[in-house]
Amino acid sequence: MTDFAGDPVRIAILQMTSGIDPHANAASIRQGASEAARDGAKMLFTPEMSLLLDRDRKRAAPNIVTEGQNAAIQGLRNVASAAGIWIALGSAPVLREDGRWANRSLLFAPDGQIAARYDKIHMFDVDLASGESWRESNAYAPGEEVVTTPTPLGLLGLTICYDIRFPALFDELGRRRCDAIATPAAFTVPTGRAHWHLMQRARAVEASAWVIAAAQAGRHGDGRETYGHSLVVDPWGEVVLDMGEGEGLGFAEIDLAVTAKVRAQLPSLANKREIPRSKA
Incomplete structure (x- = not known):
């Protein structure tokens, strides 16, 4: 069980x-990472597809290599070590052993080691009213494992973007008593305007946990446009950071005493019961 005593932890x-x-x-x-460490942050969070955002899969293919062969990933291990900061890389496309691609989050510890890996479970296969059509599963294989790991924020749960729409994953993270959940994303503008704030706040309330949502923003080199509005939401559902539109570095204080207070007032995790399933 997490010890809620201690000072708030500054994140970027x-x-x-x-x-x-x-x-x-x-x-x-x-x-x-350098600026975040200089300004006192213990952890840096980046968006989904931080290292490569390219919808042209033929053009992207030469850059999709195994985790061990990826020079950028190896470089970030050195960056984390040099800056003495945790880096939660929202995700990067990597080549799996079976030849398919994974949309993978990586958590780098301050010693440069990879502390956790998470492959996105839910594939973004949609046709939007705006005319946008996406088939993530055409190239990417879904992950099969729920991932949590100890960090300066307590127990951190890892998710990626479209995962936010699937409450069962967050129910499991709540059952594991995660103190914070990372939800890095590259949300489209139409879905972002409609659902981004709503779902991030809902997941924080459901899990009685901090939600840290690093987002892509603006017009990208492959022609897509993303919503932005990176958020930090506390366990009560209050937005404590909204970065709006455009690139930049934002900071927030994660206070686990708030988590303890919320869980004492509304012990929904302790009150949770199994719902009988239909026999039909």
Whole structure:
């Protein structure tokens, strides 16, 4: 069980407009990590597809290599070590052993080691009224494991973007008593306007946990446009940081005493019961 005593932990969120050049994207993260550490942050959170955002899969393919062969990923291990900061890389496309791609979150510890990996479970296969059509599963294989790991924020649960629409995943993270949940994203503008704030706040309330949502923002090199509005939401559902539109670095204080207070007032996790399933 997490010890809720102690001072608030300062975190940083890097809101990005990642493009089709992984080296340029990695340079932005390096700069963000350096600035975050200099300003006292213990952890830096980046969006989904931080290292490469390219809907042209043929063009992207040469950059999709295994985790161990990815120079940008190896470089970020060095950045975390040099800056003495945790880096929660929202995700990067990596080649799996079976030849398919994974949309993978990586958590780098301050010693440069990879503390946790999470492959996105829910694939974004949709046709929107705006005319946008996405088939993530055409290239990416879904993950199969719920991932939590100890951090300076207590127990951190890892999710990615479209996962936010599936309460069962967050129910499990709540059952595991996560203190914070990372929800990095590259939300489309139509779905962001309609549902982004609503769902992030709902998941925080349901899990009685902090939700940290680093987002892509603006017009990208592959032609897509993303919503932005990176958020930090406390366990009561209050938005304590909204970064709006555009690139930048934002900061927030994560106070686990707030978590303890909320869970004492509304012990929904302790009161949870199994719902009988229909026999039909």
